[in-house]
Amino acid sequence: MKIARWEHPVLAPDTHDGFVIDGRVVAFPDGLTVAAVLARGLAAAHELYARVQDAAGTPLTEVRLLAPVAPASIRDFVAFEEHVAGISAGVEGKSDVAPEWYQAPTFYFTNPHTVLGPDEQVSPPVTERLDFELELAMVIGAAEGIGQANLTAQDAASVIFGYTIMNDWSARDLQAREMKVRLGPAKGKDFGMSLGPWIVTADELAQYLDADGFLAIRAEVYVNDELIGEDLVSNMGWPLPELVAYASRNSRLVPGDVLGSGTVGGGGCLGELWGRNGSLTPPPLQTGDVVRMAIEGIGELSGAVGPQVTGPDLPAARPRPRARHRG
Secondary structure (H helix, E strand, C coil): EEEEEEECCCEEEEEEEEECCCCEEEEEEHHHHHHHHHHHHHHHHHHHHHHHHCCCCCCCCHCCCECCCCCEEEEEECCCCCHHHHHHHHHCCCCCCCHHHHHCCCCEEEEEEEEEECCCECEEEEECCCCEEEEEEECCCCCCCCCCCCCHHHHHHHHHEEEEEEECCCCCHHHHHHHHHCCCCCCCCCCCCCEEEEEHHHHHHHECCCCCCCCCCCEECCCCCCCCEEHHHHHHCCCHHHHHHHHHCCCCCCCCCCCEECCCCCCHHHHHHHHCCCCCCCCCCCCEEEEEEEEECEEEEEECCCCEECCCCCCCCCCCCCCCCCC
């Protein structure tokens, strides 16, 4: 099943939620939303699909797709060793993967309020090193009898409702400055995260699981129709359910949470290639560039780069006396 959100630019400008079936969109019955369907779980979604699969719907070509989920939160992992090695070459001058990377699938939280949909233009900050990141994203749903915290890998697999494509837009120069303060990435990332074109339910991709439980689907990224990077998602360091289990450790996941796989290797972002090439080759993204991502079994997600946005100036930190008492 494919699940989407959309607008009809003429008939009804409101947001609609439902299924994509044979080239048409069909709204969920009973006015349900994607959030409500995720909270019911995958088995309930199949029951809804059976109720509407023969409905007339609206041709997909007549609607504008939106991000398929309004995330409750977004965690983004760094689970591909090749990506880490390439990025470190650009940042530190040598290709290196810290021993700590192998110990656990590290992630960061990013902004759920700047999510973009298919073909939606990103408005980056002022940056000289604008980049993309090609990722698979997991969308969390409910599963009967399974909680939300301290999941085992087996239980974690059951709460992966489906998958979509993620483009984690990145301003690498801002990111590098921030992370010298031992925090971040923040402003290097939180201006835009593209998701889409829809959620493909987990059962649809089960055929691609290899003998070790890794999802062996092909991922590609193009800039202005030139192939820049390609990889198999199965080249990540941990199977996807183990990422979910780690995210739930001493914490909790809820339906609607989105978890990114991390950037694939093989040129899944420009930053990796800059590190390997020792130069800004291929060049950073510019206004007007179109980034198109394709992941096997899911589809394609495109987004254009819009003009850079200048934020209001803020002063640097002021020297302070470090007095411990007033006056």
